[in-house]
Amino acid sequence: MNVYLDHAATTPMREEVLSVMLPYFREDFGNPDSLHGFGRRAAQAVTAARDKIAEILGVTPQEVYFTAGGTEADNWAIRGIGEGNLLYSPIEHAGTMSAIPLRNCKKAIPCRVSADGTLLTDFDGTMSEDLGLVAVMAVNNETGCIQPIEEAAAFAHAHNAYFFSDCVQAAGTQVLKDILRFSDAISLSAHKLGGPKGVGALIVKRGVPLRPLIVGGEQERGLRGGTLNVAGIVGFARALELAQSEREQFCRHTGELRSFFEEALLSALGPAVKVDGVLRAPNISHLTFERGGDAFLTLLDLLGVACSGGAACSAHASAPSHVLLAMGRSEEEAKRGVRFSFGRETTREEVALAVSRILSAVR
Numbered sequence: 001m002n003v004y005l006d007h008a009a010t011t012p013m014r015e016e017v018l019s020v021m022l023p024y025f026r027e028d029f030g031n032p033d034s035l036h037g038f039g040r041r042a043a044q045a046v047t048a049a050r051d052k053i054a055e056i057l058g059v060t061p062q063e064v065y066f067t068a069g070g071t072e073a074d075n076w077a078i079r080g081i082g083e084g085n086l087l088y089s090p091i092e093h094a095g096t097m098s099a100i101p102l103r104n105c106k107k108a109i110p111c112r113v114s115a116d117g118t119l120l121t122d123f124d125g126t127m128s129e130d131l132g133l134v135a136v137m138a139v140n141n142e143t144g145c146i147q148p149i150e151e152a153a154a155f156a157h158a159h160n161a162y163f164f165s166d167c168v169q170a171a172g173t174q175v176l177k178d179i180l181r182f183s184d185a186i187s188l189s190a191h192k193l194g195g196p197k198g199v200g201a202l203i204v205k206r207g208v209p210l211r212p213l214i215v216g217g218e219q220e221r222g223l224r225g226g227t228l229n230v231a232g233i234v235g236f237a238r239a240l241e242l243a244q245s246e247r248e249q250f251c252r253h254t255g256e257l258r259s260f261f262e263e264a265l266l267s268a269l270g271p272a273v274k275v276d277g278v279l280r281a282p283n284i285s286h287l288t289f290e291r292g293g294d295a296f297l298t299l300l301d302l303l304g305v306a307c308s309g310g311a312a313c314s315a316h317a318s319a320p321s322h323v324l325l326a327m328g329r330s331e332e333e334a335k336r337g338v339r340f341s342f343g344r345e346t347t348r349e350e351v352a353l354a355v356s357r358i359l360s361a362v363r
Helices: 015-024 037-057 070-080 149-158 176-182 230-245 247-272 294-302 322-326 348-362
Strands: 064-067 085-088 108-110 131-135 162-166 185-189 200-204 273-275 284-289 337-341
Touching: 015 230, 037 064, 037 176, 037 230, 064 070, 070 131, 070 162, 070 185, 070 200, 131 149, 149 162, 149 176, 176 185, 230 247, 247 273, 247 284, 247 348, 294 337, 294 348
Parallel strands: 085 108, 085 131, 131 162, 162 185
Antiparallel strands: 064 200, 185 200, 273 284, 284 337
């Protein structure tokens, strides 16, 4: 039996999500911008999904912009929100990090990160001149470390800047409505929540200036042209609704699994394995092994344990993890980290089997 412990990379689609999507692949397949009945039914589905997401998040429907996923939403935020310089955490997702050179600003300054994986909040003296945007993710996608975003947002607003938080990895464990009370924009992705791949959202508060991402159509208030992914949007709304309503149960379930998992490995391996990060979301366990690396990951795959060496979008890169480097690790050590992540359907029996196979791989 194979054991899937890579839910931070993607999750299986939930039946409740697939069932609401299917009609929009078949009988209600119309283009939501068409004026006939087929188009109107599709447009009504998009409107209902937008309204549902807005209700869940405590925003207005006009503040919800649909995208093709979290990376696109991150790109749009960094390139399109406000004017002026950028302050960011150096442990951001590649969708944010890669967009930084494309932002039209004079300076982009990284904050400092502690060895525990959380952002240091001594922002004063970092940069305040002509500050336009501060970008700090809510939960790190590699280590699962929860970031001090309220403090970062307060610093941004004190310097008349906007605050953006990548909430892609946070949506299953954090209360998004609370995050949006002090954030100007957040990004989300459906496939991390039992929803479909290829759809996400950028939530931007009213009054926050946002430049167009894709021109060529009037979709998304003229800021992101292109025919909307109706089935994906409908599925996204249902997945987000389920994730936020089941959040406490999910945290309890995955937290118990992670505790069992880490205690078993630490007991068996001692100093040959190290837990990365302190204040963490309960569904992610990032471990550095004494003899980790690509060969170790390959062996785990051959033994039937699906996990990753970091973010899925960087899985084919041979470079060390930029997250671990920012935490003060050496390049050699930053190549030996492994991310295990648990889902709502992960069982204790599967975790026990994974522990056994990991120990075999180590030995």
